[in-house]
Structure formats: C-alpha cells, structure tokens
Amino acid sequence: MQDISTAPSWLAEEELSWVRERVPLVCVDAVPVRLDHLGQIEKVGLLLRALPDETVSRAIVTGRILRGETVREALWRHLTKDLGPDCDPQLPASITPFTVVEYFPDPHRTGFHDPRQHMVSLAYVVPVNGECRPAEDALDFAWLTVEEVTSRAVATEMSQGHDRVIRHALASCRQLP
Amino acid sequence: MQDISTAPSWLAEEELSWVRERVPLVCVDAVPVRLDHLGQIEKVGLLLRALPDETVSRAIVTGRILRGETVREALWRHLTKDLGPDCDPQLPASITPFTVVEYFPDPHRTGFHDPRQHMVSLAYVVPVNGECRPAEDALDFAWLTVEEVTSRAVATEMSQGHDRVIRHALASCRQLP
Amino acid sequence: MQDISTAPSWLAEEELSWVRERVPLVCVDAVPVRLDHLGQIEKVGLLLRALPDETVSRAIVTGRILRGETVREALWRHLTKDLGPDCDPQLPASITPFTVVEYFPDPHRTGFHDPRQHMVSLAYVVPVNGECRPAEDALDFAWLTVEEVTSRAVATEMSQGHDRVIRHALASCRQLP
Amino acid sequence: MQDISTAPSWLAEEELSWVRERVPLVCVDAVPVRLDHLGQIEKVGLLLRALPDETVSRAIVTGRILRGETVREALWRHLTKDLGPDCDPQLPASITPFTVVEYFPDPHRTGFHDPRQHMVSLAYVVPVNGECRPAEDALDFAWLTVEEVTSRAVATEMSQGHDRVIRHALASCRQLP
Numbered sequence: 001m002q003d004i005s006t007a008p009s010w011l012a013e014e015e016l017s018w019v020r021e022r023v024p025l026v027c028v029d030a031v032p033v034r035l036d037h038l039g040q041i042e043k044v045g046l047l048l049r050a051l052p053d054e055t056v057s058r059a060i061v062t063g064r065i066l067r068g069e070t071v072r073e074a075l076w077r078h079l080t081k082d083l084g085p086d087c088d089p090q091l092p093a094s095i096t097p098f099t100v101v102e103y104f105p106d107p108h109r110t111g112f113h114d115p116r117q118h119m120v121s122l123a124y125v126v127p128v129n130g131e132c133r134p135a136e137d138a139l140d141f142a143w144l145t146v147e148e149v150t151s152r153a154v155a156t157e158m159s160q161g162h163d164r165v166i167r168h169a170l171a172s173c174r175q176l177p
Numbered sequence: 178m179q180d181i182s183t184a185p186s187w188l189a190e191e192e193l194s195w196v197r198e199r200v201p202l203v204c205v206d207a208v209p210v211r212l213d214h215l216g217q218i219e220k221v222g223l224l225l226r227a228l229p230d231e232t233v234s235r236a237i238v239t240g241r242i243l244r245g246e247t248v249r250e251a252l253w254r255h256l257t258k259d260l261g262p263d264c265d266p267q268l269p270a271s272i273t274p275f276t277v278v279e280y281f282p283d284p285h286r287t288g289f290h291d292p293r294q295h296m297v298s299l300a301y302v303v304p305v306n307g308e309c310r311p312a313e314d315a316l317d318f319a320w321l322t323v324e325e326v327t328s329r330a331v332a333t334e335m336s337q338g339h340d341r342v343i344r345h346a347l348a349s350c351r352q353l354p
Numbered sequence: 355m356q357d358i359s360t361a362p363s364w365l366a367e368e369e370l371s372w373v374r375e376r377v378p379l380v381c382v383d384a385v386p387v388r389l390d391h392l393g394q395i396e397k398v399g400l401l402l403r404a405l406p407d408e409t410v411s412r413a414i415v416t417g418r419i420l421r422g423e424t425v426r427e428a429l430w431r432h433l434t435k436d437l438g439p440d441c442d443p444q445l446p447a448s449i450t451p452f453t454v455v456e457y458f459p460d461p462h463r464t465g466f467h468d469p470r471q472h473m474v475s476l477a478y479v480v481p482v483n484g485e486c487r488p489a490e491d492a493l494d495f496a497w498l499t500v501e502e503v504t505s506r507a508v509a510t511e512m513s514q515g516h517d518r519v520i521r522h523a524l525a526s527c528r529q530l531p
Numbered sequence: 532m533q534d535i536s537t538a539p540s541w542l543a544e545e546e547l548s549w550v551r552e553r554v555p556l557v558c559v560d561a562v563p564v565r566l567d568h569l570g571q572i573e574k575v576g577l578l579l580r581a582l583p584d585e586t587v588s589r590a591i592v593t594g595r596i597l598r599g600e601t602v603r604e605a606l607w608r609h610l611t612k613d614l615g616p617d618c619d620p621q622l623p624a625s626i627t628p629f630t631v632v633e634y635f636p637d638p639h640r641t642g643f644h645d646p647r648q649h650m651v652s653l654a655y656v657v658p659v660n661g662e663c664r665p666a667e668d669a670l671d672f673a674w675l676t677v678e679e680v681t682s683r684a685v686a687t688e689m690s691q692g693h694d695r696v697i698r699h700a701l702a703s704c705r706q707l708p
Contacts, residue, residue: 171630174699
C-alpha cells in the first residue's frame with residue numbers, strides 16, 4: 001500500500017502529461033553536503049540512478065513541489081525519500097535558493113535539460129548529518145570530495161546539467177576550485 | 178513550420194482551472210524601484226488594480242511564467258505589460274530572487290494569499306528607469322517613498338501580503354526602516 | 355596562562371584606538387536562532403550585555419575579525435566565546451552574509467551606530483543547537499519568539515540598531531511578520 | 532568648521548604599513564559587466580595593470596573602503612577612478628555581495644592571495660553602461676566574452692585569484708559554463 005499521508009495531490013501519469021504540455025512545473029534541487037565544524041564543504045553526495053531512457057547516471061536530489069506543499073516540505077520529502085529516513089537533513093534558515101535552474105526540453109535553451117518537461121527548480125545546498133541509504137529508484141549513494149565531484153570523469157557521469165548545478169552550488173559557498 | 182513545443186503557451190480559462198487544482202503555478206513578483214546613482218532606493222512603484230473579487234488594491238507587478246518561457250522573459254513581459262512599453266526595466270545580472278513567496282488559498286499557511294491558486298513566486302527588486310504608464314487591468318501607477326510604502330495606511334491598501342513582500346524587498350536592500 | 359593559539363594578533367588598547375582613527379574595522383554579526391526540522395526559525399537568541407557607556411542592553415553576537423583569521427574562524431570564536439563552549443553553532447555552508455551592516459560614529463549615516471568606530475560587519479543567521487551559557491561580559495542570554503523579538507518593547511532594549519539587524523535577518527529567512 | 536571625524540581619510544604609506552600588520556583591511560571587488568536587455572551577461576571587463584612586483588596582469592576593479600566611506604561610495608569611487616568618469620556604473624539595489632573574498636599573504640590559506648596584506652573584500656557584479664577609459668595605474672581595459680574570460684589563456688594572465696573571483700561572479704548569475 002502506498003503512503004499518501006504527505007502527498008497533498010499526486011497525479012495520474014496521464015494527468016501529469018497533460019499538465020506538462022501546458023505549464024512549467026516547479027521543483028526543488030538539493031545538493032547534499034557534509035560540512036566541517038566551520039561550515040566548509042568536505043564532501044558532496046551523489047545518487048546513482050536509472051533515468052527514464054534506461055541509462056544510468058549520477059545525480060543530485062530533485063523533485064516536484066506538490067500542490068498544497070511548501071518548498072520546505074518538498075525539500076524534506078525528497079531528501080528523506082532519496083537518502084533514507086535517517087539522513088537528518090539540515091534545512092537552511094533561508095528559503096532563498098542559491099540559484100534557479102531552468103530545465104527545458106530543448107537542451108540548448110539554458111544548458112539544463114529535461115526531455116520530458118519545462119521545470120523551474122529552486123536549488124539548495126543542504127548539509128546532511130545522518131546515515132544515508134539510497135532509497136526508491138536510486139541504485140547507490142556516494143560521498144565525493146570537491147576535487148572528485150568537479151573532475152571531468154564524474155561530470156561525464158551526470159546528465160541534465162547536474163554537473164553544472166553542482167559547480168554553481170560550490171561557487172555559492174565560495175568553494176569552486 | 179515553426180516548432181511550437183517550446184513556444185510560450187496560453188491556456189484557456191477552463192484549462193487553467195484544471196491545472197490550478199493539480200499543481201502549484203510558478204510566477205514572478207517584481208517590486209519596481211527608482212535608484213539614486215549609488216544604488217539606494219528612492220521610490221517604490223505600486224500599481225492600483227482591480228482584483229477578481231471587484232475590490233481595488235495597490236499591488237506589485239506579478240504574473241505567471243508560461244511554458245517555454247525563461248524567468249527573465251517572464252519578468253520582462255510582465256513589467257513592460259503592466260508599466261508600459263517605455264518603462265525600461267533593468268533586469269538584474271543575477272537570477273537568484275531575493276526571496277520565494279508562496280501564495281496559498283489558505284491565508285494562514287504562509288501569510289501570503291491567493292484565493293484562486295497555490296503559487297510559488299520568485300521575487301525580484303527591479304530598477305525601472307523609463308516612463309511608466311499603467312497598462313491593461315491597472316488603473317493607476319504611483320511612485321512612493323520608502324516611508325510611505327511602509328506606512329500602515331499604504332499597507333492596508335494592499336492585499337495577498339504584498340505589503341509584506343515589499344518589506345522583505347526593502348530588507349534585501351538593507352533599506353527596511 | 356592565556357591561549358594564544360587561535361589569536362592571530364590582538365592589539366593593545368592604544369594601538370586599537372590608533373587604528374580606529376584610520377581605517378574601518380571588519381567584523382561579524384551573528385543572530386543565533388533555533389530552527390525546527392524544516393528550517394523555520396522558532397526562537398532568536400539575545401545577549402544581555404553592559405555597553406561601554408555603562409548602560410545595559412540586549413544584543414546579538416558581534417566582534418572583530420583578527421588579522422590572519424578567516425571569517426569562519428571569527429564567527430566560531432565569537433559565538434563560542436559569547437554563548438559558551440557547548441553552544442554548538444552550525445556555521446552556514448555559504449559565507450555570503452545576508453547583509454552588510456555599516457556602523458558609523460555618526461548615528462544618522464546609516465542608522466547603525468557605534469560611537470567608537472567605523473565598522474563594516476558581515477551579518478549571518480546562525481543556528482545554534484547546543485546549550486548556551488552567557489560568557490565573558492554578557493550578563494544573560496535568552497531565547498525569544500519572533501513575535502517577542504520584533505516587539506516594540508524588546509526593540510527599545512537594543513542599541514546600535516541591533517533591532518533593525520534582527521528584522522533584516524528575519525526578512526532574509528522570509529520570517530518578517 | 533567641518534567635522535572631519537567621519538570624512539574619508541587617506542593614509543601615509545608608512546601608516547598603512549603599520550595598520551596592515553595589525554588588522555585586516557576591508558575592500559570592495561567589482562566585476563564590470565555588459566548586460567543585454569534581459570540582464571544576461573554579454574561581456575566581462577578586465578583591466579590590464581602593473582602590479583607592485585612589476586609584472587603585468589589582467590584584473591578586476593578592487594580597492595579599499597576608507598574610514599568614513601560607505602561601501603556604495605567606495606564602489607563608485609573605485610569604478611569611476613579605474614574605468615574613467617564616464618563609465619556610468621549601475622550600482623545594485625542590494626548591498627549584499629555575491630561572495631566575500633579573503634585575500635591572505637599566505638597563498639595557500641584560501642587560494643586568494645595578496646602578498647602585502649590580509650584583505651576581506653566584498654565582491655559585486657556591476658553593470659557598466661558608459662564609455663570606459665582606463666585611468667590611473669591601469670594600462671588598458673578590454674571587454675571579453677564569457678568564453679574568453681573563463682579560458683585557460685586569460686586565467687593565466689590574472690593573479691591573486693582574480694580568475695576564480697570571476698568564475699564565482701559568473702556562477703552567482705548562473706552563467707558559469
């Protein structure tokens with residue numbers, strides 16, 4: 001049985017398709033990080049997940065804001081769903097995102113790309129203090145150093161422009177190499 | 178033939194109603210300002226407009242982001258539509274909003290209120306250098322001082338929490354009295 | 355014996371006076387907060403301290419950045435000094451302040467005032483998870499609700515414009531009433 | 532008689548040396564940009580200047596905040612001094628910097644480096660609409676595209692970590708390639 005207690009309004013797949021053709025969807029992107037006691041990023045967390053086109057790729061946490069749900073509730077829901085119920089995300093005091101990522105079906109529009117839909121995503125860096133276990137459709141979860149996560153090798157394992165979202169996230173923390 | 182898949186798309190009123198019941202809509206809020214040469218706010222611009230419930234109120238510029246439209250294009254469209262084609266808005270170099278305003282049909286959820294829909298709005302302070310003439314459904318447009326716009330008298334002329342959006346905008350510029 | 359290991363360079367009082375007459379000093383302001391699990395501010399912490407002019411007032415945490423010290427090290431040092439070694443401050447991932455507060459000897463310059471010096475202060479909201487015990491020159495420390503801390507009664511107990519710094523801090527978290 | 536206590540004050544070179552050994556100096560960094568009508572960065576401006584060690588390098592606009600001077604006044608002064616009196620800088624409505632750059636004599640401390648001093652610099656992206664003519668100690672001024680300014684070739688022409696400041700500036704505008 002599906003837990004609907006935190007789901008203000010789920011859509012059937014055909015309803016969602018209908019909506020996707022008419023309006024941009026609003027989402028949250030979360031870059032999970034481990035901080036030292038001074039707030040500096042030690043590690044960046046990445047999911048290994050299967051994409052709709054059946055390829056596998058590394059990804060940040062991302063998902064829709066549901067009708068009736070606040071941005072903070074959506075962040076909490078997606079983080080604890082993707083990283084497991086014990087991940088202990090430290091949602092920031094400010095709701096202002098470090099940037100707004102605009103995903104378009106056309107990959108050349110902004111460089112951020114989603115073949116299925118136009119998404120406007122509020123992007124946050126979220127310290128995660130607890131134990132992370134990949135859940136749902138994620139195959140794995142790994143903590144990488146700043147050097148690793150900005151390497152060409154790891155960048156090529158990401159799609160949709162998530163490697164660029166991460167570099168923008170690091171820059172917002174003045175930790176872009 | 179033109180590719181219409183990424184062209185901004187208008188919705189019929191009944192389609193919009195259907196969408197509003199299923200997903201949050203993503204919008205932009207713009208607080209028009211006049212700056213002095215050092216970037217300090219001299220005036221805040223307010224529209225006088227008729228609301229759907231037939232009351233009249235002062236308001237900031239606000240409106241939906243259409244499918245296929247970037248945040249910047251939506252800001253430009255709503256500003257030049259509401260303030261007239263000669264208003265000359267100075268869109269900011271950063272697309273990061275000063276805050277995210279969440280309007281709910283329930284007025285007690287966040288204090289920001291829209292009886293018709295759940296809206297997630299990216300809020301910007303936008304310097305406007307040109308001549309402003311209220312257009313479309315706006316009845317008037319006026320420049321107010323920071324003192325006037327934060328007065329109790331003007332606050333009571335605003336609805337949906339726009340007076341609070343303005344105070345948050347002024348704070349983002351360190352000009353909250 | 356004094357621990358000098360984290361003190362890059364203290365100044366004798368007469369040296370500091372000499373410097374104060376010549377350059378602005380760079381400082382950090384920290385507004386301590388308690389957050390709920392969604393990141394919303396539940397309480398704001400205020401010190402009760404004696405000012406140089408022998409009056410008593412409520413205040414946020416504030417202090418100079420020393421030569422050779424990073425902004426993060428200064429934040430950590432002042433928070434653990436003023437709130438006690440067990441306060442467990444959660445320094446933010448981003449070093450970008452929510453605003454820059456400019457204190458001038460002239461109270462009319464910016465509205466932020468320090469009779470002794472021109473200070474440029476980087477202002478942060480810092481979640482504090484541990485036990486707080488006022489240390490050094492602080493007489494007391496208290497957690498107040500957002501309503502209390504923005505009340506006229508509490509505002510009049512603050513000096514230097516700290517009540518206004520707090521309202522700007524709340525606005526950066528979209529929690530200004 | 533004029534009150535000189537709050538008037539910006541210049542220091543003799545030996546006084547400045549004395550101060551530099553005792554406190555961090557507070558500065559502004561400004562990345563000049565040309566924007567299109569939607570606020571997107573078209574060009575980034577760089578000075579060609581002689582450094583104290585007699586090498587030549589490309590640089591952003593940077594300089595000290597004087598005692599008695601506001602951040603905005605310092606930005607205006609340095610921009611109109613370095614880019615000429617007709618450069619017409621558009622100072623932003625918000626005084627919050629996109630990041631804080633900490634320059635240390637030790638090049639390994641933060642990666643931002645000044646052999647002469649510890650500087651805490653508030654960094655801004657500033658649209659410049661007018662004609663730019665390099666002044667004072669600058670040898671030249673040039674507008675570069677985002678691709679050029681983030682190229683390895685141009686990066687090697689910069690010192691002190693200015694290439695990294697520029698990449699952080701572009702990221703704050705979501706324009707990091």
